[in-house]
Amino acid sequence: MKGKAKNLLDKKLRVLVAKVGLDGHDRGVKIVARALRDAGIEVIYLGIHNTPAEIASAALQEDVDAIGLSVHSAAHMTLFGEVMKLLKKNKAQGIVVFGGGIVPDEDIDKLKTLGVKEIFTPGVPLDEIVKFVKAVPQMRQGKNRQQAQSHS
Amino acid sequence: MRSAEKRFRNLSNIEIERVYYPENIGDLNYERDLGAPGEFPFTRGIYPTMYRGRLWTMRQFAGFGTAEQSNARYHYLLKQGNMGLSVAFDMPTLMGYDSDDPKSRGEVGRCGVAIDSLSDMKTLFRGISLDQVSVSMTINGPAIVLFAMYLVVAERQGVKFQDLQGTLQNDILKEYIAQKEWISPPAPSLKIVNDIIRFCVESAPRYHPVSISGYHIREAGATAVQELAFTLYDGLTYVSSSIEAGLKVDDFAPRLSFFFNAHNDFFEEIAKYRAARRVWAHEMKQRFNPANPASLALRFHTQTAGCALAAQQPYNNIVRVTLQALAAVLGGTQSLHTNSLDETLALPTEEAVKIALRTQQILAHESGVIHTVDPLGGSYYVESLTNRMEAEAKAYFDKLDEMGGMVQAIERGFPQAEIHRAALAYQREVDHGDRVIVGVNGFTEPEEQRVRILKIKGGVEKKQVQRLRQRKKTRNGKAVVSALEELARAAQSNGHLVPAVMNAVRAEATVGEICDVFRKVFGEYREVASL
Numbered sequence: 045m046k047g048k049a050k051n052l053l054d055k056k057l058r059v060l061v062a063k064v065g066l067d068g069h070d071r072g073v074k075i076v077a078r079a080l081r082d083a084g085i086e087v088i089y090l091g092i093h094n095t096p097a098e099i100a101s102a103a104l105q106e107d108v109d110a111i112g113l114s115v116h117s118a119a120h121m122t123l124f125g126e127v128m129k130l131l132k133k134n135k136a137q138g139i140v141v142f143g144g145g146i147v148p149d150e151d152i153d154k155l156k157t158l159g160v161k162e163i164f165t166p167g168v169p170l171d172e173i174v175k176f177v178k179a180v181p182q183m184r185q186g187k188n189r190q191q192a193q194s195h196s
Numbered sequence: 197m198r199s200a201e202k203r204f205r206n207l208s209n210i211e212i213e214r215v216y217y218p219e220n221i222g223d224l225n226y227e228r229d230l231g232a233p234g235e236f237p238f239t240r241g242i243y244p245t246m247y248r249g250r251l252w253t254m255r256q257f258a259g260f261g262t263a264e265q266s267n268a269r270y271h272y273l274l275k276q277g278n279m280g281l282s283v284a285f286d287m288p289t290l291m292g293y294d295s296d297d298p299k300s301r302g303e304v305g306r307c308g309v310a311i312d313s314l315s316d317m318k319t320l321f322r323g324i325s326l327d328q329v330s331v332s333m334t335i336n337g338p339a340i341v342l343f344a345m346y347l348v349v350a351e352r353q354g355v356k357f358q359d360l361q362g363t364l365q366n367d368i369l370k371e372y373i374a375q376k377e378w379i380s381p382p383a384p385s386l387k388i389v390n391d392i393i394r395f396c397v398e399s400a401p402r403y404h405p406v407s408i409s410g411y412h413i414r415e416a417g418a419t420a421v422q423e424l425a426f427t428l429y430d431g432l433t434y435v436s437s438s439i440e441a442g443l444k445v446d447d448f449a450p451r452l453s454f455f456f457n458a459h460n461d462f463f464e465e466i467a468k469y470r471a472a473r474r475v476w477a478h479e480m481k482q483r484f485n486p487a488n489p490a491s492l493a494l495r496f497h498t499q500t501a502g503c504a505l506a507a508q509q510p511y512n513n514i515v516r517v518t519l520q521a522l523a524a525v526l527g528g529t530q531s532l533h534t535n536s537l538d539e540t541l542a543l544p545t546e547e548a549v550k551i552a553l554r555t556q557q558i559l560a561h562e563s564g565v566i567h568t569v570d571p572l573g574g575s576y577y578v579e580s581l582t583n584r585m586e587a588e589a590k591a592y593f594d595k596l597d598e599m600g601g602m603v604q605a606i607e608r609g610f611p612q613a614e615i616h617r618a619a620l621a622y623q624r625e626v627d628h629g630d631r632v633i634v635g636v637n638g639f640t641e642p643e644e645q646r647v648r649i650l651k652i653k654g655g656v657e658k659k660q661v662q663r664l665r666q667r668k669k670t671r672n673g674k675a676v677v678s679a680l681e682e683l684a685r686a687a688q689s690n691g692h693l694v695p696a697v698m699n700a701v702r703a704e705a706t707v708g709e710i711c712d713v714f715r716k717v718f719g720e721y722r723e724v725a726s727l
Contacts, residue, residue, distance in 0.1 A: 066287035066303055068376025071417045071503070074616055075623050077727050091725025092376055095299065117287045118542070118652070122302020148542050148649050166507045166540045167636040169627045 059177055060103050061112040062090035064123045072144055072166075073114035079170040080112075080177055096126035103131070103139055110140040110180045120147050121154065128158050140180045144168075206464040207622075208419040210584055216576035224579055229474065233569040237477035239470050239582065240570035241528040242493040247566035251279075253531035254556045255332060257499065259284030259309035260543050261656045263319035266309040270324060272546060276553055280362075281324070282332040282533065284308035285342070290377045292338040292711030295660040304657035307543065312664045313706045317345040318352065326350045327359040332407070332497070337379040339366040340388050341710045344697040347400075363404040363453060363497070366392055369430040370409050372606045372721070374416035374615060379711055380718035382603045388693055388714075389434060390441040395694040397447045404453045406434055407497065413611075414457035415503045417619020420468045423457060424585060425592035426602075426611050428475055433602045435484060445484045449491035453530075458520035459501040465520070466572060467581035469527030472496070475586050479593070498524035499533040505540045509635035510647050513537040518555050525559055526572055532556055542649040609726065616727075664706065671704040679703040680713055687717040 061077040063070055070092050081087045088106050090099070103111050115123055124143060131137055137159065144164040147155070152163045161183065164173055204212045213220075224230070231237055234244035243249060256278050259266045270281050286308040288300035294312050295304045304310045311317055321331075326349065335342045343364050350360055368385040371378045378385070389406060396405040410418075410427030418426065431452060438448055456472065458465050476494040480486060500520035505513045517534050524532055534552040536544030544552070560566060572578040599605045606612070625631045632638040679700040686696040700710050 066291045066293070066299060066377075067307070068371075069416075070376065071415070071616075071619050074727060075417075075620055078620055081727065087727075089725055089727050091723060116307075117303055118306035119287070119302035126301070146540065146542065149646070166505075167633070169637070170623060171627060 056086050057110075057177065057180060058086045058088065058106065058108045059110045059112060059180075060088045060090060060099070060106060060108045061114075062094045062099055062102075063092040063115070064094050064096060064099055064113045064127065065115055065117055065119050066093060067115065067117035067119075068092045069116040070114070072116075073112075076112060076114075076144065076164075076170065076173055079174055083174045083178070085174075085177055096123055096130055099127050100130035100134065100136075104134055104136055108139060109184060110142065110177060112177070113141065113143040115143065115145040115147075118146065120145060121151060124155055124160055125158055128160065132159075138184055140183050142176065144173075206420075206581075207459060207461040208421040208464060208585075208588070209621075210421075210464075210581070210588075216580050218576060220576050220580040221583065224583070229583075230573060236481075236489060236492060238473040238493050240573050242473065242495055242530075244569075246528060246569040247525075247560070248569075251560050251566065252525065252529050252556075253279045253330070254553060254560075255280040255282045255497070255531045255533055256549060256553055257282040257284050257332075257334065257533050258549070259286075260307070260650075261305040261309065261652055262660060263309060263311065263316045265305075265656075267320055267322050267324075269546075270320075273549070273553070274324075274329070276550055277557060278553060280330040280332065280531065283320070283334065285333075285335055286310045287377075289342070289707055290335065290337065292341070292379045292707055292714070294706050294708030295657065295664050297708055300657075302657070304660050306652060310656070310660045311342065311345070311707060312660070313667060313704050314345050314348055314701050315667060315704070317342075317349050321346075321349055321353075325355065326353055326362075327355040331362040332365075333362070334365045336365055336368050336371050336375070337377055337385070338707055338711050339364055339368075340392055340693060340697050341701065341707050343392060344694065344701045348698060348701050357400040358402065360400050361402045363407045364392065365407045365409060365455070367406055367409045367430065367455075369433060369602055369606070370412055370427070372723075373413055373426060373430075373611045374418070375412040376723065378721045379714050381721045382606065384687075384714070384718035385721075386434075386437050386603070387441075387690070390438050390443070391693045393434075393438050393448050394441070394443060394692065396451060397443060401451070404451050405448070407453050407455045408434065409455040411455050411457045411499050413615065414459060414501065416615050417503075417622060418615045419618045420459065420461070420464050421585060421588040422592070422611075422614055422618060424468050424472055424475070425589040425596075427454065427456070428472060428479065428589065429593055429596050429602055431476065432479060432483060435480070439484065445486045446488040446491050449480065449484075449486055450488060450493075454494055454496035456496050456498050456524075456529075457501050458498050458524040460504045460516065460520065462519060462523050463578055463581060464585075465523040466527045467578055467585050469496070469498075469524070469529065470570075470578070470582045471585035471589065473528070474582070475589055495530045497531040497533070498527075498529040500524070500535045502535055502539060505535060505537075506633060506636050507540040509641065509645055510537050510541065511645060512635055513540075514551060514555070517552060518559075521555055521559055522563075522565065525565055528570065538647050538649055541647070543652070545648060545650045548647075609724075667704060668706075675703040676700070676705045676709070679705055680709060683710065684713050684717055687713060
């Protein structure tokens with residue numbers, strides 16, 4: 045991961061988008077995936093009913109820059125937490141994780157301390173999500189720099 | 197607003213005219229197209245007296261945490277004047293997994309109540325006589341399991357099956373189309389639906405074995421026209437498959453019920469309900485020619501649109517829900533759930549649920565809208581819109597007929613793609629400001645109102661898992677194994693599955709164990725991910 049850092053800004057942005065957990069409410073996630081694709085971002089859409097392990101392994105295999113997860117069953121703390129843990133275990137914390145769904149404000153704060161970069165709740169315009177994802181390379185450069193510093 | 201190019205379109209993108217005149221409904225024939233309330237084609241309502249005779253049932257959907265917690269909420273709702281119960285199950289139960297399944301981690305009791313075995317179900321209905329209170333259960337893939345548990349609880353309460361009144365959602369087709377909670381592929385799933393219908397015909401004649409649901413189709417992004425068309429076509433599919441399974445149309449059609457959404461566009465929704473009754477009556481007559489007029493009458497439950505609520509300025513949702521509920525009442529609904537103001541944030545608090553219920557009570561007792569039947573009948577606009585909804589729904593019927601039916605259409609991804617397209621178009625309109633949503637893309641405020649939200653106490657999952665493990669230790673293991681084997685044999689030999697599942701439930705077999713039999717015998721359904 046570290047060696048690739050300098051090329052991050054040049055390569056085409058790749059994002060994994062998926063539902064995690066058991067709920068099948070995929071209206072939002074599909075709209076977001078389409079909007080990202082229409083904005084020229086490479087989207088790998090994994091569909092519904094994915095486990096955290098399936099998400100993490102697909103993200104590593106596909107070498108994505110970001111993961112966008114959707115949960116509507118209120119299981120976000122456990123499921124996002126699990127994905128973050130697996131990414132860390134595989135030394136892939138550089139992947140930017142964001143999400144959406146029915147998430148109360150105080151849980152958003154908690155998710156951010158787990159390393160989730162942003163949570164988009166109902167009513168957020170698509171442009172805002174596209175803008176966020178387009179800024180992922182800058183976030184990754186920042187993250188990688190931090191990581192490199194903490195290693196030195 | 198760009199007034200020069202402003203067009204007036206409803207949520208199905210139907211262009212609305214400035215004024216409607218008698219010419220707009222020039223060929224309307226009263227006997228053929230409307231009929232008196234309670235008479236074919238039931239456009240004006242299915243009963244002659246409607247709410248003068250009996251109010252709609254105020255039925256709030258609820259469930260969270262453990263069976264004890266949900267039971268307490270049900271007693272609270274009944275005390276507040278709720279007239280029937282409606283059970284929300286958690287994701288593991290909806291998907292047919294036990295609370296201790298690895299797939300259930302983090303999901304137990306979160307968005308509904310966790311039910312693993314018969315003893316949970318007994319707790320859920322403690323102090324509630326199943327012959328007195330009608331219970332609706334939102335469950336589809338594992339519907340047969342929860343229905344069997346409900347029957348056995350009734351048995352233990354000493355209630356006769358013929359006195360049971362309630363509704364099982366049990367609408368698997370709309371799961372493939374929209375809600376996506378399933379176990380097995382369509383063919384064996386439809387067979388299970390037929391078994392449940394058969395059981396009710398023979399043993400529980402007052403119970404509604406299927407609630408054919410457009411609600412979730414609409415929530416997934418469908419237009420009102422798509423909701424109407426796909427739902428009614430699903431209904432026709434259940435009728436024809438039950439007839440193919442050897443049932444007589446008049447034995448079960450009067451017990452079918454529907455479930456629609458009430459979205460924001462007021463007149464469009466009213467027209468949708470009126471068109472639904474007319475289309476159903478005509479199609480049933482033409483396709484199956486039943487002798488009993490009750491087989492032609494479409495009865496329905498309504499829930500206000502969750503997807504039309506905003507997280508921003510949540511108190512505004514009370515007003516949205518009031519308008520949506522009013523549309524459902526003017527459209528002649530038989531029962532109604534009003535959403536709570538805080539449901540885009542979390543499951544509702546007791547206070548929020550109470551306001552939602554009071555909204556219905558104000559409509560019923562203060563607004564005067566119940567005094568006359570179908571008050572908008574004869575309106576040039578509403579009749580014209582009703583005609584238009586009917587015509588557009590029938591255009592979808594033709595397409596679905598051409599594809600060979602709903603199962604084939606689902607396999608081709610047709611309804612799914614139509615809904616996705618509509619959802620995307622709607623979102624773009626909101627994002628571009630073509631549709632104003634107050635508090636979201638208009639009249640926004642920098643500082644948001646915060647509302648108190650319901651917190652599900654921690655430890656539900658741990659407690660439920662412990663309880664399940666304890667129960668697995670104390671039950672008669674041999675009896676469970678033999679009941680599950682018997683169920684597997686019945687499934688393999690195309691046997692009647694309701695009695696077999698009831699036996700397994702009596703032996704305290706769990707939801708997960710019973711659904712594992714289905715997964716093994718019938719296979720698991722998988723959707724191909726596509727955009």
